[in-house]
Amino acid sequence: VEDRYGGVIVDDAMFDAEELLGGDPVAFARALDGSVETWRARGTRGVWLKVALERAAHVPVATSRGFVFHHAEKEYVMLTKWLPEDEASTIPANASHQVGVGAFVLDKETRRVLLVQELRGPAANRDLWKMPTGLLEAGEDVPIAAMREVMEETGIDTEFDTVIGCRHAHVGAFGKSDLFFCVGLVVKDGASREISIQPQEIAKAKWATMEEFLDNPHIEPGSHAWALHALCEKWANDEYAGIRANKLPLGFGRPGEVYTYVAHE
């Protein structure tokens, strides 16, 4: 498969299909060396090699031929080799970010907000009452993720209203960065306010007053969380419009829609 950068995507499964390899690292080494020569002669620049989990024996064969890791998912690892010796690699970077959501859930009837205590992780054991949070799943959008996390953690059915703000921090796991979207949600009309916690992740949950929410000893005055909390209150009081989430066509001839976040005008 020729990729759009003029490289070659070599999928381990393709070798299987062509019955070149079987499970034998020696045959794989022979095939790989031959292929690299062919690609080099053709002027191929970047070579991509996807090795399935069950073919992990091919990994040391590839690294001994100068392949380096690019990224991995549970079931495979992707390796790359940049062939031109007189040119810097233009192999695109690996994913660099996790994206999280925090859901500020307002019950407009009672003016109460939904807070949880986590069972594990850095926030546990600190008596920290916080808004429900979580990471986006693959392919998921911010408003959807916020509503899903609230449903999973507390059983409350909500509707998306606005993005209140977004924080960009370089403190994620494994040297990655994270983007955290703080989202304003309202309880769905007629939905139950009865909380049903997710016992694997959540120790406690409650409806709190705005005063309880704001009077949080873990939130340092002037910090980003303090600034977002203040905007949460303003939003709850209809004094802050937040950031709009518009679903718009992707464009450039490609099908599908994407969320575009812009300020209210």
Next chain:
Amino acid sequence: VEDRYGGVIVDDAMFDAEELLGGDPVAFARALDGSVETWRARGTRGVWLKVALERAAHVPVATSRGFVFHHAEKEYVMLTKWLPEDEASTIPANASHQVGVGAFVLDKETRRVLLVQELRGPAANRDLWKMPTGLLEAGEDVPIAAMREVMEETGIDTEFDTVIGCRHAHVGAFGKSDLFFCVGLVVKDGASREISIQPQEIAKAKWATMEEFLDNPHIEPGSHAWALHALCEKWANDEYAGIRANKLPLGFGRPGEVYTYVAHE
């Protein structure tokens, strides 16, 4: 190393230091089997195993013991094994996003904007004039990345003004998603307007009129790019304030500052 989720981070380098292994996969297999038993007996839940590129021979040993890939960077691959048999894994997800920037650069004196044509990639060969774009580097913030890309691609020295909008799309490489921040920059006071292109990436660059920028046959009316282009024009005309980028203390007892993006109030 006990991690904050109650797992164990097993760094390949630690085995080296303890002279348990050398480069021998057989000794590694023995040490790994013994360690997994110890961790299981201790009630350890998630085990992390970081294998350096030069020790790739350990990868098939680990996968044959039920380890799966988690993520990889050029110089290592991280594998994990979840030990509890009666409980779902809480091992956190791999990074899921790339974050890109597009820089809408306005020369306030001439009312012209900076456009480029790329040498490679999906936008090349389509006569597409576009704003300079690029991916965030590890640990980099959006305003900094935008100014860096403009400097690299065109040699123009700019100042950050606002985030115009942000698009979230699930069309990235390798099944990852991407977040694209469209940023409004102005040419720095007194800086040269003379363009010096980066010949490895950029085919052409020019100062265009606002009409040229907006009259783009590749931008489908109603699409997200069309919406962002319209906001770029409004911002250039001082009719749109955009999204503020505030640098605020990280908080929660952690040092450092983070960018927090919120709407103008």
